[in-house]
Amino acid sequence: MSPEELELRSEQLRRTTDPATLSFSSTAELAPLEEIIGQERAVRSIDFGVDIRSEGFNIFAVGPAGSGRTTTVRRFLDSRAAQKPLPMEWCYVYDFDDPRRARAVSLPPGRAAELRKEMEDLVQRLREELPRAFEGELYEQRRRELMLAQQSKQQELYRNLEEYLSERGFALIRSQMGLTIAPMMNGEVLTSEAYQKLDPQTKQAFEAHRPELQEQFDKTMRRARELDRQAREAIENINNELAGFVVDQLMGDVREQFTACPQVLEFLTAVRKDVVANVSQFVTGSEEEKPAPPFLPRGGGERWFSRYSVNVLSEASGRQCAPVVFEDNPTYHNLLGRIEHRAEFGAMVTDFTQIRGGALHRANGGYLIVEAKSILTNPLAWDGLKRALRNREIKIEEPAQFYGLIATSTLQPEPIPLDVKVVVIGDGQLYQLLYLYDEDFRELFKVQAQFVPDMARDEAIGEMYARFIAGLCQSEGLTHYAPGAVARVIDEAARLADDQEKVTTRFAQVADLVREAAFWANRNGHDLVQAEDVRAAVEERTFRLDYAAERYVQTVQEGVILLDTEGAVPGQINGLSVVMSGNYVFGLPSRITARTFLGRQGVVSIDREVKMSGPIHDKGQLILASYLSSRFAQERPLSMSASITFEQNYGGVEGDSASSTELYALLSALSGVPIKQNLAATGSVNQLGQVQAIGGANAKIEGFYKVCKARGLTGDQGVLLPASNVRHLMLRDEVVNAVAEGRFHIYPVSTIEQGIELLTGLPAGEPDEEGRYPEGTVYHLVQARLEEYAEAMKKAGARENETGARKPADEEEPPPPEDGAPGEGEG
Numbered sequence: 001m002s003p004e005e006l007e008l009r010s011e012q013l014r015r016t017t018d019p020a021t022l023s024f025s026s027t028a029e030l031a032p033l034e035e036i037i038g039q040e041r042a043v044r045s046i047d048f049g050v051d052i053r054s055e056g057f058n059i060f061a062v063g064p065a066g067s068g069r070t071t072t073v074r075r076f077l078d079s080r081a082a083q084k085p086l087p088m089e090w091c092y093v094y095d096f097d098d099p100r101r102a103r104a105v106s107l108p109p110g111r112a113a114e115l116r117k118e119m120e121d122l123v124q125r126l127r128e129e130l131p132r133a134f135e136g137e138l139y140e141q142r143r144r145e146l147m148l149a150q151q152s153k154q155q156e157l158y159r160n161l162e163e164y165l166s167e168r169g170f171a172l173i174r175s176q177m178g179l180t181i182a183p184m185m186n187g188e189v190l191t192s193e194a195y196q197k198l199d200p201q202t203k204q205a206f207e208a209h210r211p212e213l214q215e216q217f218d219k220t221m222r223r224a225r226e227l228d229r230q231a232r233e234a235i236e237n238i239n240n241e242l243a244g245f246v247v248d249q250l251m252g253d254v255r256e257q258f259t260a261c262p263q264v265l266e267f268l269t270a271v272r273k274d275v276v277a278n279v280s281q282f283v284t285g286s287e288e289e290k291p292a293p294p295f296l297p298r299g300g301g302e303r304w305f306s307r308y309s310v311n312v313l314s315e316a317s318g319r320q321c322a323p324v325v326f327e328d329n330p331t332y333h334n335l336l337g338r339i340e341h342r343a344e345f346g347a348m349v350t351d352f353t354q355i356r357g358g359a360l361h362r363a364n365g366g367y368l369i370v371e372a373k374s375i376l377t378n379p380l381a382w383d384g385l386k387r388a389l390r391n392r393e394i395k396i397e398e399p400a401q402f403y404g405l406i407a408t409s410t411l412q413p414e415p416i417p418l419d420v421k422v423v424v425i426g427d428g429q430l431y432q433l434l435y436l437y438d439e440d441f442r443e444l445f446k447v448q449a450q451f452v453p454d455m456a457r458d459e460a461i462g463e464m465y466a467r468f469i470a471g472l473c474q475s476e477g478l479t480h481y482a483p484g485a486v487a488r489v490i491d492e493a494a495r496l497a498d499d500q501e502k503v504t505t506r507f508a509q510v511a512d513l514v515r516e517a518a519f520w521a522n523r524n525g526h527d528l529v530q531a532e533d534v535r536a537a538v539e540e541r542t543f544r545l546d547y548a549a550e551r552y553v554q555t556v557q558e559g560v561i562l563l564d565t566e567g568a569v570p571g572q573i574n575g576l577s578v579v580m581s582g583n584y585v586f587g588l589p590s591r592i593t594a595r596t597f598l599g600r601q602g603v604v605s606i607d608r609e610v611k612m613s614g615p616i617h618d619k620g621q622l623i624l625a626s627y628l629s630s631r632f633a634q635e636r637p638l639s640m641s642a643s644i645t646f647e648q649n650y651g652g653v654e655g656d657s658a659s660s661t662e663l664y665a666l667l668s669a670l671s672g673v674p675i676k677q678n679l680a681a682t683g684s685v686n687q688l689g690q691v692q693a694i695g696g697a698n699a700k701i702e703g704f705y706k707v708c709k710a711r712g713l714t715g716d717q718g719v720l721l722p723a724s725n726v727r728h729l730m731l732r733d734e735v736v737n738a739v740a741e742g743r744f745h746i747y748p749v750s751t752i753e754q755g756i757e758l759l760t761g762l763p764a765g766e767p768d769e770e771g772r773y774p775e776g777t778v779y780h781l782v783q784a785r786l787e788e789y790a791e792a793m794k795k796a797g798a799r800e801n802e803t804g805a806r807k808p809a810d811e812e813e814p815p816p817p818e819d820g821a822p823g824e825g826e827g
Contacts, residue, residue: 007746014736016491022483023463033471037455063453091310093267104416119254150227169183239279244276332384333356352411361416364394366420375424566678567676571593574704575591594666596666598640600793620659639790644662657694658684660683667779679720694725704719
């Protein structure tokens, strides 16, 4: 097939959308796109993962950045959450039985804030009503009556004791030290000095009564103390009765409001008991009556009353359905909550009111979305999330305490039951790493939602893209689009997908193009965005990012980078590679050379020898060597050495897209047939000699075109690319126009034989029955050169054996004796 017959036509280089197929005059006429397009596989996976209730079926959304993963997940979960009722709300209250703990209480939606407000009002009313009740006349009268009755009984006890003592010659003495017994004589109490002066018989008489008197005295004192205790208990009972009456009156409304909440009723019962037991705090506000319980502020005052507070961790907050929470900073504390501390007298203290909820608390009963990279780069966050999902509960604890780094006592909130679907968003590499090395991941994230980077370019795609653009214009106030501009955006979406039959699903990039084109339409004074505005947006973005590519072309023009675009040279060819700078990809042509010579080393890659190449490139090198052997070493081994390299390559090389190009250079070097330097080639080769598809075809072609244009298009320059890459061509208008005008050419090739014929102008050749190639073909010349090498190696080997070849060590004869030295057997 002649080059003219093989060459691609300009219409094959870019598939364009006909604006006439779009049934609108402006995107302002269209309704915004609501459904998710191009991600049916991911949507069905998410739908399955959300609805299945079995454990471990959380979702990992896999896809490239910008493919709409987050937008799709949030939109889907929002629609599904709208069908679910509001979940239960959770709060923490003081545990009166164990102050080191905090009790978790669940309430129906909207009731947590009500309980918090009711408890605040209740405490305020108690602080007003209890002092008023204890200052009332009725309470004072009952208390006074009790005290008087107690005093009357005590006085009667003391009178009886005095009479008893008096009958036996003793008196009851009251002093600052208390009550004591003293002897009497002649109606007077004896002092110590007077008692010592008594005669022994009198003293003995007094002492004889002391055991009996002391027993009666102790009995009276015990009875007096018992009366004191009974009086205190009676007063306490009155206090409790009065306080309980007041509390019950004030708490009745609260109990009635939360009748359907057993945990709240249990809490209110504990509150009543504690208020009655600590009524003095309400009446006197004294701070010295009782020390503060652990994990409550020391002392009384306002903070003492915080024990009756309600700490709300999650509430509806105006929502009407299940929550969808996206945590963009998934640290350990932001996910699972924290226990805050405050400084008091130089020490850090805390209590249950300083427990703060995390994203899991807010998402409980709904859905949580996190990004894989963010959660994996935050220490302990991933382990904390897995532990919560595995145990199905949210346990708030300090990481240092959990890992045993500290042994001090701290607050221990009661765990909260967890019911949540978690969606982690990441790329395929992270998914594979987690699946291979994290056993918990396999058990907890059983659903993979695969987001694809592109979708089929069918008849419906025009309307979908138009509605997407319409929605973006409406939401952001952009200038609306004319049909021609929408058609141009679709063409650019196909270029982003590198496929004529597909368009990209990376709508973030498409949205940026829509915004930029609207800007240029405003700059140009257009009422609607036109196709030329979209073209201007693309060209301006290229200009902003294309400095490195332009600088490379300049170095070629200046002769710094050696590259020929005219003439023909044996063993030298123009290869094509791509470079990525940020989000911009451009092609760079480079010179590949091959040299052959006598030897048996085979094909040696200089780049591989100095470790400047990657494994995929090295694989391509071995494949081309295998193809060469299969063609020319069926009857005898290859007797040759060859070296191949990318000239002026200082940054390394990877990929096999140049393996066919390297093979062309090697065949040219062996045959001596020069390769046309006006052509560049790309494509990988397999062991059968077939040229296989490569990536970045558009950038590679445009890269060589820029170099040729800078040096001046001669009309015979062009590129060889794999035939299987033709469907991927979405070239820029300038290249397409150059091909249409015959100033540039693109040739699809399927085999090495097709490629070498285009590059040299000679046929490759087909072997006959004896494996010989016909004269006038490239392969005949290659075969002849290899035979010359074989003969030369054979002759060189024969000469070496005749002149200097050494026998093996075990066959060598001993050297003759030196002059004057005795020979063997002499001496």
